[in-house]
Amino acid sequence: MDGRLIYLMGPSGSGKDSLIEAARGPLRAGNCEVVRRVITRSAESVGEDAIEVSREEFERRRAKGDFALSWQANGLSYGIPVRIDQWLADGRNVLINGSRGHLAEAQQRYPTLLPVLLTVKDEALRERLLRRGRESPAEIEARLRRNALFTADDSIGDLQIRRLDNSGDLAGTVANLLKLLSLSATPDRT
Numbered sequence: 001m002d003g004r005l006i007y008l009m010g011p012s013g014s015g016k017d018s019l020i021e022a023a024r025g026p027l028r029a030g031n032c033e034v035v036r037r038v039i040t041r042s043a044e045s046v047g048e049d050a051i052e053v054s055r056e057e058f059e060r061r062r063a064k065g066d067f068a069l070s071w072q073a074n075g076l077s078y079g080i081p082v083r084i085d086q087w088l089a090d091g092r093n094v095l096i097n098g099s100r101g102h103l104a105e106a107q108q109r110y111p112t113l114l115p116v117l118l119t120v121k122d123e124a125l126r127e128r129l130l131r132r133g134r135e136s137p138a139e140i141e142a143r144l145r146r147n148a149l150f151t152a153d154d155s156i157g158d159l160q161i162r163r164l165d166n167s168g169d170l171a172g173t174v175a176n177l178l179k180l181l182s183l184s185a186t187p188d189r190t
C-alpha cells in the first residue's frame with residue numbers, strides 16, 4: 001500500500017526546519033521518512049540539513065530526473081529527491097519541507113498529500129529571521145513581502161490545509177505535529 005506525502009509549508013522563518021529536526025526521531029519511529037532537500041544555497045550558510053549544489057549541478061540533476069518536485073523561490077532552487085517515490089511505494093509516509101507556491105503542482109503529482117501549514121505571529125516572524133541571521137536585511141524584507149502573496153485559503157481542491165501554530169515553544173509544536181499525524185512522541189510498544 002502506498003504511504004502518504006506530508007507536505008509541510010510555511011513562511012521562511014516560521015520554524016519548518018527546527019520542527020523537522022526536533023521531530024525527526026519520533027517521525028522515523030512512526031514509519032515516516034524525512035528527506036533532505038537539494039538547494040542552490042551556499043555551503044557556508046547555517047541551518048537546514050540540505051545538500052547544497054551549484055545552479056549548474058542543480059539543473060543537471062533536474063534534467064536527469066533526479067527530483068520528484070522542484071521549484072524556485074527567494075532566489076534559490078529547491079529539489080526533492082525522487083527516492084521519495086520508492087519510500088511511498090514501500091508504504092512509508094514521507095515528510096517534506098515544501099513551498100506554498102508549489103502546493104498546487106505537488107498536489108497534482110501526489111493527490112493524497114497532507115498539506116500542513118506552519119504559522120507564526122507576524123511580529124515573531126521578523127524577529128526570528130533577524131535572530132537566525134542567515135539572510136541580509138534586504139533578503140529578510142523580501143521574504144516578508146513574499147508572505148503577502150499567499151492568501152488565507154484553507155483548502156486546495158478537496159484537500160483541507162491543516163494549520164499548526166509555532167508561535168509558542170517548539171516542544172508544543174512537535175507534540176501537535178505528532179498528534180496531527182496520529183503518532184506519539186514515544187513509540188507505542190503494545
Ligand SMILES: Nc1ncnc2c1ncn2[C@@H]1O[C@H](COP(=O)(O)OP(=O)(O)O)[C@@H](O)[C@H]1O
Nearest residue numbers: 012013014015016017018128132166168169170
Ligand atoms: N517555537 C520557536 N520558538 C522560538 N524560536 C524558534 C521556534 N521555532 C524556530 N525558532 C527559531 O526561528 C528561526 C527560524 O527557524 P527555521 O527552523 O530556520 O525556519 P524555516 O525553516 O521555516 O525557515 C531559527 O533561528 C529558529 O531557531
Ligand SMILES: O=P(O)(O)OC[C@H]1O[C@H](OP(=O)(O)OP(=O)(O)O)[C@H](O)[C@@H]1O
Nearest residue numbers: 010012013073074078097098099100101
Ligand atoms: O513558497 P513559499 O512557501 O514561500 O516557500 C519558498 C521556499 O521557502 C521555504 O524554504 P525556507 O524556509 O528554507 O526558505 P529560505 O530558503 O528562504 O530560508 C520553503 O520551504 C520553500 O523552499
